[in-house]
Amino acid sequence: xxxxxxxPSGVQPPDVLHCDRIELRxxxxxxxxxxxxxxxxxxxxxxxxxxxAATHDRAQxxxxxxxxxxxxxxxxxxxxxxxxxxVVVGSCGLHRRIGPHGLEIGYWLHHAWTGQGLATMAAAxxxxxxxxxxxxxxxxxxxxEANVASGAVARRLGFTEVARIVAPDRQAAPxxxxxxxxxxLAVRAEASAAxx
Numbered sequence: 001x002x003x004x005x006x007x008p009s010g011v012q013p014p015d016v017l018h019c020d021r022i023e024l025r026x027x028x029x030x031x032x033x034x035x036x037x038x039x040x041x042x043x044x045x046x047x048x049x050x051x052x053a054a055t056h057d058r059a060q061x062x063x064x065x066x067x068x069x070x071x072x073x074x075x076x077x078x079x080x081x082x083x084x085x086x087v088v089v090g091s092c093g094l095h096r097r098i099g100p101h102g103l104e105i106g107y108w109l110h111h112a113w114t115g116q117g118l119a120t121m122a123a124a125x126x127x128x129x130x131x132x133x134x135x136x137x138x139x140x141x142x143x144x145e146a147n148v149a150s151g152a153v154a155r156r157l158g159f160t161e162v163a164r165i166v167a168p169d170r171q172a173a174p175x176x177x178x179x180x181x182x183x184x185l186a187v188r189a190e191a192s193a194a195x196x
Contacts, residue, residue: 011075011133011134012072012075012078012133013078013094013129013130013132013133014129017080017125017126017128017129018125019121019122019124019125019128020117020121021084021118021121022082022083022084022089022118022121022122022125023082023083023084024080024081024082024083024092024122024125024126025080025081025083026072026078026079026080026081027064027065027068027069027079027080027081027091028065028069029062029065029066029069031065031081031088032058032061032062032065034081034087034088035061035064035065035081035088035091036056036058036061037088038088038089038090038091038110039052039053039056039061040056041110041111041112042109042110042111042112043056044111045110045111045114046108046111047173047174047175048146048147048173048174048175048176049108049143049144049147049150049173049175049176050108050173051172051173052064053173054173068093075096076095076096077093077094077095077096077097078093078094078095078129079091079092079093080092080093080122080126082107082109082118082122084113084118088110089109089110089112089113089118090107090108090109090110090113090118090119090122091107091108092105092106092107092108092119092122092123092126093105093106093107093126094126094129094130094139098140100135101135101136101137101138102136102137102138102139102140102184103130103133103136103139103140104139104140104141104142105123105126105127105130105139105140105141106141106142107119107122107123107126107150107153114149119149119150119153120153120156120157123141123153123154123157124157126139127139127157127185127187130187131187131188136187137186137187137188138184138185138186138187139184139185139187140159140162140182140183140184140185141153141154141159141182141183142180142181142182142183143180143181144172144173144175144176144177144178144179144180144181145164145177145179145180145181146175146176146177147175147176151181151183154183155183157185158185159183159184159185160183160184160185161181161182161183162182162183162184163180163181163182164179164180164181164182165179165180165182166178166179166180167179167180
């Protein structure tokens with residue numbers, strides 16, 4: 001698969017990122033056990049915010065991993081497992097779905113690993129990685145207004161709330177109101193400023 005025209009050919013974030021007590025590792029097909037366990041054990045925790053949690057099974061997880069590989073190779077999304085002491089405790093990613101100069105950050109955690117700052121660490125690592133990609137000048141976090149934990153991550157990292165929008169066409173999860181908060185943070189892409 002060829003890289004998309006929306007980013008320079010061959011320029012992607014590293015396969016592994018580190019921040020404090022966690023490691024972000026690019027998802028691969030051989031990580032299905034960790035993904036399946038994290039979602040299955042956290043189904044009730046994730047269901048209010050993540051529509052996939054209600055129907056998750058191993059086949060769906062395998063489909064996600066295949067999609068993540070395809071997205072990575074196309075340069076459309078960079079999905080990572082969040083690991084703590086070698087254990088998969090969640091997932092996060094950078095996604096090219098907010099325009100040519102920005103990346104959207106998404107994240108979720110296994111219920112037993114919440115409240116420890118791990119989502120903030122993962123998002124911080126993604127912010128740094130995004131800032132090193134040519135042509136990227138901002139990142140955003142989007143979440144339903146009822147998901148206050150996701151908003152807390154954005155606030156802790158210095159994001160600014162820039163919009164609240166009603167999202168009638170979005171597949172809503174049970175805990176959502178249908179009003180999305182959009183947070184933005186400017187990043188500096190050092191590589192894009194380098195002389196050719």
